[in-house]
Amino acid sequence: MGKRDRTAGKPEHRPLIMDKREMIRWLKEEREPELARLWEKADEARQRHVGDKVHLRGLIEISNICRRQCHYCGLRADNRGLRRYRMTAEEIMACVAQAVDYRYGTVVMQAGEDERLKAEAIAGLIRKIQRETPLSVTLSLGERSEAELRLWREAGADRYLLRFKTSNRQLYGQIHPSLPGKALDRLAILRHLADMGYETGSGVMIGIPGQTYEDLAEDILLIQGTRPGHDRRRPLHSPPWDTPGKGERGTGGALGGTGADHGVNDLQSHRP
Numbered sequence: 001m002g003k004r005d006r007t008a009g010k011p012e013h014r015p016l017i018m019d020k021r022e023m024i025r026w027l028k029e030e031r032e033p034e035l036a037r038l039w040e041k042a043d044e045a046r047q048r049h050v051g052d053k054v055h056l057r058g059l060i061e062i063s064n065i066c067r068r069q070c071h072y073c074g075l076r077a078d079n080r081g082l083r084r085y086r087m088t089a090e091e092i093m094a095c096v097a098q099a100v101d102y103r104y105g106t107v108v109m110q111a112g113e114d115e116r117l118k119a120e121a122i123a124g125l126i127r128k129i130q131r132e133t134p135l136s137v138t139l140s141l142g143e144r145s146e147a148e149l150r151l152w153r154e155a156g157a158d159r160y161l162l163r164f165k166t167s168n169r170q171l172y173g174q175i176h177p178s179l180p181g182k183a184l185d186r187l188a189i190l191r192h193l194a195d196m197g198y199e200t201g202s203g204v205m206i207g208i209p210g211q212t213y214e215d216l217a218e219d220i221l222l223i224q225g226t227r228p229g230h231d232r233r234r235p236l237h238s239p240p241w242d243t244p245g246k247g248e249r250g251t252g253g254a255l256g257g258t259g260a261d262h263g264v265n266d267l268q269s270h271r272p
């Protein structure tokens with residue numbers, strides 16, 4: 001359905017070369033010469049899998065309205081100190097035109113969980129982008145229904161980004177409260193997305209209060225099991241926002257975020 005064959009030339013996934021105990025040892029490692037060895041190995045893997053090309057994507061934050069209450073996020077519904085907006089179709093298409101001018105390969109439409117972003121309207125935009133431009137379309141619109149995700153895939157969306165944040169269910173519940181009566185499993189959604197033919201992007205948060213090195217090793221193992229096209233590891237920094245998690249510290253960071261969890265300002269690796 002996408003405009004480019006993304007499977008062609010992809011490297012085979014290699015078998016696990018570290019067990020969990022070894023991962024934890026490396027996560028705790030602080031000696032510079034040992035870390036230099038690790039960076040070197042990481043750079044070799046990066047070179048082998050993605051080479052030296054940098055793939056630019058045009059990220060369009062189409063709405064900053066969200067119904068959720070994630071503890072670290074400035075877009076959470078209860079944050080009254082934020083000016084909210086939702087872009088019109090014309091505004092979005094103007095950004096798309098700019099992405100074409102910049103010769104980007106992909107646009108990402110991203111938003112909080114904004115119920116007034118109607119599924120059919122998003123599908124219409126996807127079709128228009130696919131029809132009128134050479135761009136691929138990535139979506140990052142939160143936990144949406146299976147029918148909506150399927151509609152967007154059929155309209156031509158290529159990728160979907162949804163971070164599972166942590167493999168530890170208890171920590172997950174602490175930072176990402178469910179909507180009343182609507183407990184959704186992001187890992188199950190990621191599996192459905194893959195079944196629908198999306199290339200998925202996911203990842204974790206590092207620095208959640210109470211998070212342990214063992215949790216981080218479990219996260220890595222889970223990423224390896226789900227094999228997303230993108231893998232995002234987001235270090236949490238103290239935000240300017242007034243959020244419940246502001247200033248809290250965990251392993252490797254402080255709780256807080258800058259935008260949508262399906263977000264903008266995080267580190268990520270990407271297989272083209």
Ligand code: SF4
Pocket residue numbers: 066067068069070073074075076077111112113142259260261262
């Ligand atoms: S992290 Fe995502 S779902 Fe949670 S409040 Fe922020 S935008 Fe909404």
